[in-house]
Amino acid sequence: MPSETVVQSQLVEPRVIHQERQEEAAKILHASAALRTPLFVVTPSRGWISLQLGNLWKYRELLYFLVWRDVKVRYKQTVLGVLWAVLQPFMTMVVFSIFFGRLGQMPSDGLPYPIFTYTALLPWQLFAGSLAASGNSLVVNRELVTKVYFPRLVIPLSAVFVGLVDFSVSFVILLGLMMYYGITPTVAVVCVPLFVLLALAAALAVGVWLAALNVQYRDVQYTIPFLTQFWLFLTPIAYPSSLVPEQWRMLYSVNPMVGVVDGFRWALLGQTTPPDTSTVVSLLVTSILLLGGLVYFQRMERSVADVV
Amino acid sequence: MSELAIRVENVSKRYRIGVRNTHPTLREALVNSAKRSVQGIQRLMHGRNGHQPENTFWALKNVSFEVKQGEVLGIIGRNGAGKSTLLKLLSRITEPTEGRIEGYGRVGSLLEVGTGFHPELTGRENIYLNGAILGMKKAEIDRKFDEIVAFAEIEQFLDTPVKRYSSGMYIRLAFAVAAHLEPEILIVDEVLAVGDAAFQKKCLGKMDAVARSGRTVLFVSHNMAAVEGLCSRAMWLHNGRIEAEGAAGKIVSQYLQRSFVTTTSCSWADIATAPGNEKFRLHSAAVRPVSGLATEPLTVRTPFTIEFSYWNLTPGAYLNVNIQLYNEQGILIFEAGPIHPPIWRPLPKGLYRDICYVPGNLLNDGVYRVVLKAVNNRGTLVYTAEDVLIFAVQDTSDLREGWYGEWGGAVRPVLEWDREMLQTDTPSVNESD
Numbered sequence A: 001m002p003s004e005t006v007v008q009s010q011l012v013e014p015r016v017i018h019q020e021r022q023e024e025a026a027k028i029l030h031a032s033a034a035l036r037t038p039l040f041v042v043t044p045s046r047g048w049i050s051l052q053l054g055n056l057w058k059y060r061e062l063l064y065f066l067v068w069r070d071v072k073v074r075y076k077q078t079v080l081g082v083l084w085a086v087l088q089p090f091m092t093m094v095v096f097s098i099f100f101g102r103l104g105q106m107p108s109d110g111l112p113y114p115i116f117t118y119t120a121l122l123p124w125q126l127f128a129g130s131l132a133a134s135g136n137s138l139v140v141n142r143e144l145v146t147k148v149y150f151p152r153l154v155i156p157l158s159a160v161f162v163g164l165v166d167f168s169v170s171f172v173i174l175l176g177l178m179m180y181y182g183i184t185p186t187v188a189v190v191c192v193p194l195f196v197l198l199a200l201a202a203a204l205a206v207g208v209w210l211a212a213l214n215v216q217y218r219d220v221q222y223t224i225p226f227l228t229q230f231w232l233f234l235t236p237i238a239y240p241s242s243l244v245p246e247q248w249r250m251l252y253s254v255n256p257m258v259g260v261v262d263g264f265r266w267a268l269l270g271q272t273t274p275p276d277t278s279t280v281v282s283l284l285v286t287s288i289l290l291l292g293g294l295v296y297f298q299r300m301e302r303s304v305a306d307v308v
Numbered sequence B: 001m002s003e004l005a006i007r008v009e010n011v012s013k014r015y016r017i018g019v020r021n022t023h024p025t026l027r028e029a030l031v032n033s034a035k036r037s038v039q040g041i042q043r044l045m046h047g048r049n050g051h052q053p054e055n056t057f058w059a060l061k062n063v064s065f066e067v068k069q070g071e072v073l074g075i076i077g078r079n080g081a082g083k084s085t086l087l088k089l090l091s092r093i094t095e096p097t098e099g100r101i102e103g104y105g106r107v108g109s110l111l112e113v114g115t116g117f118h119p120e121l122t123g124r125e126n127i128y129l130n131g132a133i134l135g136m137k138k139a140e141i142d143r144k145f146d147e148i149v150a151f152a153e154i155e156q157f158l159d160t161p162v163k164r165y166s167s168g169m170y171i172r173l174a175f176a177v178a179a180h181l182e183p184e185i186l187i188v189d190e191v192l193a194v195g196d197a198a199f200q201k202k203c204l205g206k207m208d209a210v211a212r213s214g215r216t217v218l219f220v221s222h223n224m225a226a227v228e229g230l231c232s233r234a235m236w237l238h239n240g241r242i243e244a245e246g247a248a249g250k251i252v253s254q255y256l257q258r259s260f261v262t263t264t265s266c267s268w269a270d271i272a273t274a275p276g277n278e279k280f281r282l283h284s285a286a287v288r289p290v291s292g293l294a295t296e297p298l299t300v301r302t303p304f305t306i307e308f309s310y311w312n313l314t315p316g317a318y319l320n321v322n323i324q325l326y327n328e329q330g331i332l333i334f335e336a337g338p339i340h341p342p343i344w345r346p347l348p349k350g351l352y353r354d355i356c357y358v359p360g361n362l363l364n365d366g367v368y369r370v371v372l373k374a375v376n377n378r379g380t381l382v383y384t385a386e387d388v389l390i391f392a393v394q395d396t397s398d399l400r401e402g403w404y405g406e407w408g409g410a411v412r413p414v415l416e417w418d419r420e421m422l423q424t425d426t427p428s429v430n431e432s433d
Helices: A016-035 A053-058 A060-074 A083-103 A113-140 A154-180 A187-216 A219-233 A246-252 A256-269 A277-301 B026-045 B083-090 B123-133 B138-152 B167-179 B197-212 B224-230 B248-259
Strands: A040-042 B004-016 B056-068 B072-076 B098-103 B107-110 B185-189 B216-220 B233-238 B241-247 B265-267 B280-289 B304-312 B319-326 B332-336 B350-358 B366-376 B381-393
Touching: A053 A060, A060 A154, A060 B123, A083 A113, A083 A154, A113 A154, A113 A187, A113 A219, A113 A256, A154 A187, A154 A256, A187 A219, A187 A256, A187 A277, A246 A277, A256 A277, B004 B083, B004 B216, B056 B083, B056 B098, B056 B216, B056 B241, B072 B083, B072 B224, B072 B248, B083 B098, B083 B107, B083 B185, B083 B216, B123 B138, B123 B167, B138 B167, B167 B197, B185 B197, B197 B216, B197 B224, B216 B224, B224 B248, B233 B248, B241 B248, B265 B381, B280 B366, B280 B381, B304 B319, B304 B366
Parallel strands: B072 B216, B072 B233, B107 B185, B185 B216
Antiparallel strands: A040 B098, B004 B056, B004 B098, B233 B241, B265 B280, B280 B304, B304 B350, B319 B332, B319 B366, B366 B381
């Protein structure tokens, strides 16, 4: 590159900073010109393609800012603000305690029913909220998708992470409840992050499928509330999984949230059965769903801007 | 300056008609795929193969070009010519159906100002968000933050949610962030259509600076003056293909001359079929620059003539032919007739030619049509010839001093202007909102 790259425009006030930037830019140009291999190549993609997770890593700052945006905006212009994060699981717990715990005399593995159900509601709400958010994320962010390039996976991924804020807030309430009922967690408490991660993975696994389908078929946005509603009853939240007959237990564990919720109760409250093969089944199902979802998502990614 | 920045090879992009705006429901998709499989089976049974031609169109077809580093390429063409599709492909927002694009540098694209702005967030927050979306690193935004704020002139409102901004402030902020994006290849789509005059000038200055710093710029605009002023090279897209490519000035004038249906000269050899009646018949008409060079483009500054010849078929008629000039909006810009006295005099039968001299620096840019009105001295209309001539007046980049916004007004005179300073000290001003 010739030295004339450092020419001041007459229209812009000359500034030292400007000069520096231009020199820096000239350096970048030198560097890329020296390489002589294209920085990127765009061709029609065919068949199976790699997941390009390295590319995702390059865009981690964007991921951070999208999460940050949604967190910032979440409770803007609300009276109760972040209290909403607590109110939802808490009220659900109250209702469940009255109807299932008191009136329905539901067994709760020897634990006080309110804390039994609240401990399950936390990962559940994280899962259900993240699933809904990521499932709708591409459509909600269509303005971005059609105007700027970045790995599309950033969008459902950021939607999943946003749920962690609400989760953390309502987790504080759980600690209060545990103190109230005099429950001291065992060493197993260190496993909590693992089960949180599993809940997020499960939400992302289903979320990317739904997000990709939603681009093409808007039916998905109406399906999501139904899906989470049914799923709630397939997950041991209002009842213990010990209620499910032994011979059905493996099939039951195909629902990844069974492993998450049982694991959560075990890690925090200690008195239920420790993770066993059913947890492994949940883990396996989540992995398969996630991998399949990522592949499907990548295949859809190329046409998303044309279709969404 | 011969290093390559972008290479585009035989790129085509096909869209299915209707896909963009209609979202098939799951049921339709199921029904369609069922239909297709039935058809597929039928085809198999009848021994036919191959695809049914679908309802598709090619937004781009076999487009190949190269852009060198440091070059500023203007892309022009009508709506639907494929400009935006091309930019989307180059920005990697969508993929080509066929072909290959190689990019030798980090691409920053500005297809819209303010992409990803969130109304609930403050100006400060949106600078970071928008910067990240456009591909800046946080450290980079930190470094340029003050510059961005100063450029946008929104210091006092930095912590106000942007939903409370005026539209001008919003656009200024959005452009300020974008303007500080420093990719090696900058792709810009029609961003000059926004903002007030002063701000546009600033934006253009910024783009100019980007180009001068050796970066590559691809610039789509409908504003020919801007393309001419900023770009070294231009590419004209027409129906998804490259119609012409070359020096910006040349391509712009080719585009303007060929893309409007203009009639800059016409004549009627046969008097019987020429427009007119038993008293008056047109013979020819033309609009041309005073210089007489047919190749000289007609710009807002060019003096030109409107000439026409006609048959007077009534001996001794008091006949005059007036010109009416209308612009695209149908506004009558002027009406003119003969000015040399005696204005009314009897004309013997025969062929006449009138020449009307229109000075430069009178008309604004745009497309004009000429209506000829033959009248007699009693004020009665003898004949009206509608739209005898249709011609385009082009904008020029000189006199604009780096500002390329739309120049308003039905006419565009260059007026005498004086300025003198009356006092050096200024009384204090109380700022109010």
